[in-house]
Amino acid sequence: MSKTRWIPLESNPDVFNNWATTAGLVASQAQFEDIYGLDPELLGMVSAGVKAVTLLFPCSGTIATKRKEEDEKIAAQGQPPIDPTIFWMKQTITNACGTMGLLHALINSDVTFAPESPLSKFIEECKEIDKTPLERVKILEETSLFEQIHTSAATSGQTAVPEHLDTYLHFTCFVKAPDATARETETQAHGWRVIELDGGRNGPIDRGECTNLLQDVAKYVKEHYIKESKSVNFSMMALCSGKN
Numbered sequence: 001m002s003k004t005r006w007i008p009l010e011s012n013p014d015v016f017n018n019w020a021t022t023a024g025l026v027a028s029q030a031q032f033e034d035i036y037g038l039d040p041e042l043l044g045m046v047s048a049g050v051k052a053v054t055l056l057f058p059c060s061g062t063i064a065t066k067r068k069e070e071d072e073k074i075a076a077q078g079q080p081p082i083d084p085t086i087f088w089m090k091q092t093i094t095n096a097c098g099t100m101g102l103l104h105a106l107i108n109s110d111v112t113f114a115p116e117s118p119l120s121k122f123i124e125e126c127k128e129i130d131k132t133p134l135e136r137v138k139i140l141e142e143t144s145l146f147e148q149i150h151t152s153a154a155t156s157g158q159t160a161v162p163e164h165l166d167t168y169l170h171f172t173c174f175v176k177a178p179d180a181t182a183r184e185t186e187t188q189a190h191g192w193r194v195i196e197l198d199g200g201r202n203g204p205i206d207r208g209e210c211t212n213l214l215q216d217v218a219k220y221v222k223e224h225y226i227k228e229s230k231s232v233n234f235s236m237m238a239l240c241s242g243k244n
Contacts, residue, residue: 006147007154008169009098011056011235019102019153023146024117028242030109035236038218038226049241050214052105052175055221056235059170059200062228071202080206081180082195087126089136091199099140099150100199101171105239108175108197118145133203169233172198174217176210194220214238 009015016032030051036042057063087107091100106119113119122143126136140146179191192210194217210216226234 006093006095006099006150008095009150009154009171011054011098011171011237013237015153016054016098016102016237019099019149020106022149022152023102024113024119025106026112026114026242029111030106030239030242032237032239035214035218035238038222038236043214043218046214046238047240050238051109051111051241052173052239053214053217054101054105054171054173054237054239055217055225056169056171056233057225058168058229058231058233060168060229060231063225066224066228067201070205074205075202080193082204082206083177083180083193086175086177086195086197086204088133088197088204089126089140089199090133092134092137093141096140096150097171097199098154099146101173101197103140104173104197104199105175108177108195109239118143118149122146137199170198170200172196172200174207174213174220176213 009019013032013034017027020030020032021027032054033047035046035053059067088104089100091097093099103122106113107123113123122139125131125139131139174194174196176192177195179193194207194210194213196205196207198205207220208216221234221236
């Protein structure tokens with residue numbers, strides 16, 4: 001982590017939507033909304049066209065231990081290939097996981113950004129000479145406007161900014177991507193995969209077949225996050241198609 005420390009973002013649709021539109025998302029394209037629970041009835045309240053899901057979770061105890069173990073296992077044994085079009089970047093700024101989650105959700109979704117907006121310029125700069133995940137975050141660190149957008153969003157939430165900025169809560173993001181195996185063999189894509197994008201990990205992680213992004217992520221979060229913690233500090237949001 002760099003010495004830079006940002007204010008933690010609140011898991012709140014108004015905060016995320018404020019960040020997204022200020023950074024360049026065309027508001028009619030998509031919006032974040034709360035996921036109130038993981039039961040079918042509550043998932044049914046989420047608008048259609050889910051493009052990405054963000055999860056705020058306690059990164060401590062068993063969850064933190066299993067994250068480290070999984071990173072080591074993937075480094076040693078590998079995992080199913082990830083579609084190369086997936087955008088991922090490493091988190092080096094303390095408390096920037098909310099902005100990481102936003103960037104991962106928005107850039108990996110089929111949404112439109114305003115020309116010459118911070119997001120449009122950031123994406124173009126990252127594409128130059130195929131920047132690495134660490135080079136991408138270096139651009140983020142050096143673009144003061146993103147820190148300003150983050151700070152503005154962080155101070156607009158319903159809770160007061162904490163006096164001490166240390167937190168064990170962390171954002172991750174889930175998106176869907178074409179099955180990379182089909183792409184590698186030059187066959188027509190025959191399915192989709194759930195991909196977890198967490199700047200605190202070593203890269204994108206394949207979470208299995210995707211038939212319904214919202215339902216698949218809900219099942220995974222139940223089994224691999226909530227089940228592993230006694231904490232109630234979980235919060236989820238969905239990036240959904242815009243309401244024109």
